[in-house]
Structures are given as structure tokens and as C-alpha cells.
Amino acid sequence: MSMTQQEADFASRIEADFVQNPVYTGVEQAILEQRLPPGTRLAETDLAEFYGVSRTIVRSGLQALAHSHLVTLRPNRGASVANPSPREAREVFEARELLEPRSAREAALHANRSDIRALRRHAQEEHDAMSRNESGRALRLSGRFHVMIAQIANQRTIAGMIENLVSRSSLIIALYWTRSSTRCDESCHNALIDAIERNDADEAEELMRSHLVELHSALRFDVTDTSNLTLKDMLSQ
Amino acid sequence: MSMTQQEADFASRIEADFVQNPVYTGVEQAILEQRLPPGTRLAETDLAEFYGVSRTIVRSGLQALAHSHLVTLRPNRGASVANPSPREAREVFEARELLEPRSAREAALHANRSDIRALRRHAQEEHDAMSRNESGRALRLSGRFHVMIAQIANQRTIAGMIENLVSRSSLIIALYWTRSSTRCDESCHNALIDAIERNDADEAEELMRSHLVELHSALRFDVTDTSNLTLKDMLSQ
DNA sequence: TTAATTGAAAACGTATACAATCCTGTAATC
DNA sequence: GATTACAGGATTGTATACGTTTTCAATTAA
Numbered sequence: 001m002s003m004t005q006q007e008a009d010f011a012s013r014i015e016a017d018f019v020q021n022p023v024y025t026g027v028e029q030a031i032l033e034q035r036l037p038p039g040t041r042l043a044e045t046d047l048a049e050f051y052g053v054s055r056t057i058v059r060s061g062l063q064a065l066a067h068s069h070l071v072t073l074r075p076n077r078g079a080s081v082a083n084p085s086p087r088e089a090r091e092v093f094e095a096r097e098l099l100e101p102r103s104a105r106e107a108a109l110h111a112n113r114s115d116i117r118a119l120r121r122h123a124q125e126e127h128d129a130m131s132r133n134e135s136g137r138a139l140r141l142s143g144r145f146h147v148m149i150a151q152i153a154n155q156r157t158i159a160g161m162i163e164n165l166v167s168r169s170s171l172i173i174a175l176y177w178t179r180s181s182t183r184c185d186e187s188c189h190n191a192l193i194d195a196i197e198r199n200d201a202d203e204a205e206e207l208m209r210s211h212l213v214e215l216h217s218a219l220r221f222d223v224t225d226t227s228n229l230t231l232k233d234m235l236s237q
Numbered sequence: 238m239s240m241t242q243q244e245a246d247f248a249s250r251i252e253a254d255f256v257q258n259p260v261y262t263g264v265e266q267a268i269l270e271q272r273l274p275p276g277t278r279l280a281e282t283d284l285a286e287f288y289g290v291s292r293t294i295v296r297s298g299l300q301a302l303a304h305s306h307l308v309t310l311r312p313n314r315g316a317s318v319a320n321p322s323p324r325e326a327r328e329v330f331e332a333r334e335l336l337e338p339r340s341a342r343e344a345a346l347h348a349n350r351s352d353i354r355a356l357r358r359h360a361q362e363e364h365d366a367m368s369r370n371e372s373g374r375a376l377r378l379s380g381r382f383h384v385m386i387a388q389i390a391n392q393r394t395i396a397g398m399i400e401n402l403v404s405r406s407s408l409i410i411a412l413y414w415t416r417s418s419t420r421c422d423e424s425c426h427n428a429l430i431d432a433i434e435r436n437d438a439d440e441a442e443e444l445m446r447s448h449l450v451e452l453h454s455a456l457r458f459d460v461t462d463t464s465n466l467t468l469k470d471m472l473s474q
Numbered sequence: 475t476t477a478a479t480t481g482a483a484a485a486c487g488t489a490t491a492c493a494a495t496c497c498t499g500t501a502a503t504c
Numbered sequence: 505g506a507t508t509a510c511a512g513g514a515t516t517g518t519a520t521a522c523g524t525t526t527t528c529a530a531t532t533a534a
Contacts, residue, residue: 059297060296060300063297063300063301064300064304067301067304088393088394091392091393091394091395092394094392094394094395095392095394095395095398098335098336098339098395099335102335155328155331155332156325156328157325157328157329157331157332157402158328158331158332158335161332161398165394
């Protein structure tokens with residue numbers, strides 16, 4: 001399969017630049033695995049030393065992360081891991097509830113054998129991570145599962161939006177998650193794969209919708225973790 | 238109205254960094270007004286000289302524009318104005334058709350007097366630009382109108398997505414637009430404001446939907462304008 | 475004439491230097 | 505004792521230097 005130059009651009013050219021930035025990939029993965037909690041300060045010199053690059057590369061990576069809403073940049077005050085507000089958290093899940101059920105429907109209509117195999121392999125990896133108590137890795141893989149479905153749906157523009165919303169969900173879960181276990185994920189994801197394999201679009205759409213409502217309802221915005229807030233933050237409320 | 242630190246972050250902190258980058262704002266506006274056609278090469282030194290800044294600032298601005306899909310970066314080959322493929326064009330309009338009717342509905346439910354005044358003032362500016370034959374400015378203002386509605390809808394996350402899709406639409410229109418006049422915009426936008434002012438959610442949603450379908454159907458992907466493509470682009474198809 | 479080669483100029487990628495700003499701890503003042 | 509003023513250090517912002525890659529045109533060979 002050959003692509004036009006335009007198609008190649010559309011597919012990967014923009015991301016390619018950041019994928020090979022060790023700061024971008026490293027910090028992103030650490031955030032998705034909740035090893036870097038919201039609010040953590042990201043000093044340029046520290047990152048430069050850790051990744052063995054100059055501050056030029058660090059700043060480029062941090063700028064890319066800021067565009068993804070994973071990092072907050074404040075002029076003359078540097079970068080820190082984003083600290084999504086209850087409002088932002090609600091909005092991100094509302095947007096997911098709008099976009100992802102339709103993606104699941106389209107995925108059920110488009111998925112081929114190789115897509116199903118990849119989804120089952122991925123679900124197994126997720127399961128393994130959970131049983132080995134690697135909860136950070138499990139969370140990242142769980143998000144990745146949603147992105148895979150969006151990609152199978154064959155609408156790259158919307159898939160990109162979903163990828164971004166899923167990433168931000170890791171921070172939201174770190175701040176507002178109340179349940180102890182994500183056991184729900186495992187059965188939900190398997191049921192979703194089954195529906196997609198059967199090309200049952202209605203069922204896939206409904207399973208995705210209810211899965212997201214389930215996740216959303218497990219967030220508690222009233223019990224805000226204030227440990228990362230300064231006095232000024234609290235006073236300005 | 239007071240905001241928490243988190244809320245302030247969410248509202249404007251990330252954008253603030255690029256809004257004061259003259260390369261970002263200047264090139265963005267030029268693209269939205271179609272003064273920079275798709276494929277135009279953006280040499281760092283030229284931009285640095287034009288805006289009177291160092292290449293550091295230029296690269297930062299170009300990186301931000303690449304994230305917005307307005308510019309394409311290719312390693313070791315620099316930046317050029319994005320050249321959206323027919324597929325990307327279709328996807329952008331499909332995404333708009335999914336997001337914007339709902340935004341129009343929500344805007345109809347949330348709009349207050351000051352919102353309506355701002356929309357009418359904006360429509361007047363659009364009209365003036367058209368009658369003065371400033372078609373680039375008119376196109377940018379027309380896109381801005383859609384963003385304003387998304388912002389009134391009070392869902393910033395989705396409004397941000399729509400803002401991005403609207404920006405990309407300027408490039409898509411530059412490449413694939415067939416009709417000579419955008420007369421439709423004027424009456425469509427006025428009818429939309431009327432529906433929003435009446436808080437007629439159903440009507441606003443339907444008007445937005447049909448307006449977007451109208452725009453989408455005026456795109457012709459078979460008559461690709463090849464004047465901006467290099468030989469290599471054409472051969473690799 | 476065409477195609478391949480090659481070398482200089484231009485452009486990009488990264489590191490670093492220096493300036494501007496912010497932060498923090500100490501001392502002075504009330 | 506609490507608050508402010510200030511100095512030094514730390515951190516970020518921007519420009520620039522330099523190495524590497526690409527581009528392009530002149531040259532040469534087929």
C-alpha cells in the first residue's frame with residue numbers, strides 16, 4: 001500500500017518529531033503510569049541531567065507535553081505535571097462519552113481478524129500487569145486499549161482527540177478516583193472485544209457508553225486532594 | 238468571579254505562552270486568512286528576520302503550529318504550511334459535524350444577552366469584511382464565529398477541539414473549495430444567532446448541522462490543486 | 475542531451491552562554 | 505514576634521555558535 005506525501009504527513013510526520021524526544025516519551029509514560037503525580041515540579045536542569053540532553057531538548061519536550069495538557073507551563077516559573085480541575089475532569093469525561101461510543105460502533109464495523117488478535121493480546125497484557133500488581137502499567141495499558149479501538153474505527157482525527165483525552169484521564173484518576181480496584185476494566189474490555197468481533201455495532205456502542213459512565217461515576221470531586229495545593233491556591237478559591 | 242489556580246491553568250495558562258509568540262500568532266493569522274497557501278515553505282531564518290527574533294522563538298512557534306496541524310515539520314527538512322489530504326479534509330469535517338451541532342444546541346441553552354450581542358457584532362464584522370472584498374479576513378472571522386458558539390456552549394475542552402478543527406478548515410477550503418462565493422455563511426450565521434437568541438436548541442442544532450453539510454458538500458476532492466506540490470509529491474502518489 | 479557526481483552554500487539540530495526573572499533565607503525594622 | 509527589605513542563588517528566556525544534513529547548481533561522463 002502506497003501513500004501520497006500528504007497521507008504520510010497526516011499519518012505520522014508531526015508526531016515523529018516528539019516520539020524521539022526522550023523527555024517527551026519518558027515524562028509522558030511516567031505520568032500515564034502515575035509515577036509523576038499531578039503538580040510535580042519539572043525543573044529543566046533536572047530533566048536535562050536525567051535524560052542526558054541539553055535544556056533545548058527538555059524545553060521542546062515540555063512544550064509538546066503542555067500541548068497535550070499533561071504539563072502546565074507558567075511563564076518564568078517553569079513546568080509542572082498538570083493538575084486538572086474538577087471542571088476539566090468532568091469535561092474530559094463528557095467529551096469521551098460523546099466520542100468513544102461512536103468509535104466503538106465504527107470499530108465493530110471495521111475490525112478485521114488482526115485487529116481482534118491485537119486487542120486480545122493487549123487485554124492479556126493488561127491482565128498480567130494487574131495480577132503482578134503493576135497498577136501504574138495496568139492503568140497505562142487500559143488507556144491504550146481505548147486508543148486502539150479509536151484507531152480501528154479508522155478516523156484518525158477523532159482517534160487523536162481520544163488519545164489526548166485518555167492521557168488526561170490518567171491525571172484525573174490520580175486526583176479524583178475513589179474505588180480501590182479497577183476490576184471492572186477487565187470484564188468490560190473483554191465484553192467489548194467480543195461485541196466488536198461479532199460486528200455487533202449497537203452492543204459495542206452501548207458497552208463503551210456504560211463503561212465510560214461507570215468510570216466517570218467513580219470520580220469524586222468533593223474530596224479534592226489538597227496536598228499539592230499551596231496556601232495561595234486555597235485562598236483564591 | 239474568582240477562579241482557583243487549577244481553573245486559571247485550565248482557562249489560559251497553556252495558550253498564554255504561545256499567544257505572545259509573534260511567529261505563532263503571525264503565521265497562524267496568515268494561514269487562517271489564506272495569505273500563506275498550503276505547502277508554503279517556512280524557513281526558520283526568514284521568519285526570524287521577519288519577526289525580529291532568534292531561531293529559538295521561531296522553532297518554538299513552529300512546533301506549536303505543528304501541534305495544531307497547521308504546519309508540517311519534517312526532520313532535517315524544516316517546516317511548511319500543512320497540506321491536508323482529501324482524507325484528512327473529510328475527517329475534519331466529519332468531526333465538526335459530530336461536535337458542532339451539539340455545541341450549537343448547548344449554546345442555545347446557555348447564551349445570555351451579552352453573548353448574543355457579541356455574536357451579532359461579529360456577524361456584522363464578517364459582513365463588512367465581505368463587502369470590502371477582504372475575503373481572507375472574512376474567512377478567518379467566519380471560522381471565529383463557529384469558535385465563539387463553541388465557547389458559549391460552556392464546554393472548554395470540546396471548544397478547544399472545535400477551534401483546532403475550524404483552523405484546519407481554512408487550509409482545507411484553500412485546497413478543495415469549488416464555489417465562488419461564501420454568501421451562504423452570512424444568512425446561515427444570522428439564522429443561527431436568531432435560533433440561539435430564542436433558546437431554540439433543536440433549531441440551532443439542526444441549522445448548524447445543515448450549515449456544515451453545506452460546507453462539506455462544497456468541497457471537491459477529485460480536482461486537487463497541484464500547483465503547490467513538488468514533482469516528488471506527484472510521483473509518489 | 476541526459477544522468478550521475480560532487481562540492482559549496484544554505485538550512486536544520488543541539489548545546490551553551492548570557493540576560494532576565496523568580497525564589498529563599500537572612501537581617502533589619504516596627 | 506511578625507513583617508518587610510534585600511542579597512545571593514537558582515531557574516527560566518533568548519540569542520548565538522557550531523556540527524550535521526540537505527539542497528542545488530556546476531561539472532563530468534555516458
